[in-house]
Amino acid sequence: MGCGGLHYGDGWVKLFLRLTMRADAREIHSGVYDLMKANDIRPGMALIVDGQLWQIIKIDHVKPGKGPAFVQTKMKNLQTGSNIEKRFRTAEDVEGVNLDRRSMEYLYSESAGAVFMDLESYDQTTIPKDVLGDSLLYTKPNQEILGLVYNGNVLSIELPAAVDLEITDTPPGVKNATVTNVMKEATLETGLKTRVPDFVNTGEVVRVSTTTGEYMSRVTQK
Structure with a gap:
């Protein structure tokens, strides 16, 4: 094979192919997908933006009645914990990322952050509270949770979708009340x-949405 008077033997060709395959392997390991359309975005997916x-x-x-269709998203930055809302055109190309999910147990919080234990390796990871944001309001000690892992790091x-939490303080309700529209x-x-x-009182357990924080139902204790 030649180019501009320079000639390359089979050894150079094989080296080039090996380097190319290694580069491809690094890209796959990093979890970067091929481009996808914004119309295919789903909750829980991760993107590079x-x-x-x-x-x-x-x-x-x-x-909309006028103009092209679009996808309105709410996104969480997995490196800083900040939330933003962003609009994508439905046919717009976006770069998806493959996040691994690992079963973990929430142990406790300290000044540096919240400590989680990998239920398979028993390794402990501290995630800064700024990154977790309001997530800790839906997480109890000893609760099993999914850790989001990228390139081997728990981010x-x-x-x-919902969690069950006990009420620790609320004004007494009207006795025998069953009306649900009085909050x-x-x-x-x-x-x-x-x-x-x-009609729900202190000491009872309720189910709340982790997306909105709103009450969903009262949980009957067994």
Whole structure:
């Protein structure tokens, strides 16, 4: 093979192919997918946007009366914990990232952050509270949770759609009340503040959405 008067033997060709395959392997290891369309984005997916790693928290497919359709997203930065809302055109190319999910147990919080233990290796990881943001309001000690892993590093956690938490403080309700549209303030065991129906009382367990923080139902204890 020649180029501009220079000739390369088979050895150079084989070396070039090996380096190319190694580069491809590094790209696969880093978890970067081929480009995908914004219309295919789903909650829980991760994207590289402006050089930062983001996880999709919420999406809405919008078809306005005028103008092209778009995807409205709420995203969490897995490196800083900040949240933003961003709009993508439905046909826009986005770069997806493959995040591994690892079963972990939330142990406790300290000044440096929250400590989680890998349930397979028993290794402990501290995630800064700034990165976790409000996630700790939905997480109790000894609770099993999914850790989000990128290139071998635990970056953050993935919450379930809803969690069950005990009410630690709320005003007494009206006796024998069953009406659900009368709401009152309540503080839950993690410090989360929400509104619950008037008939729910301190000491009871309620199910709340981890997306909105809103009351979903009262949990019957077995």
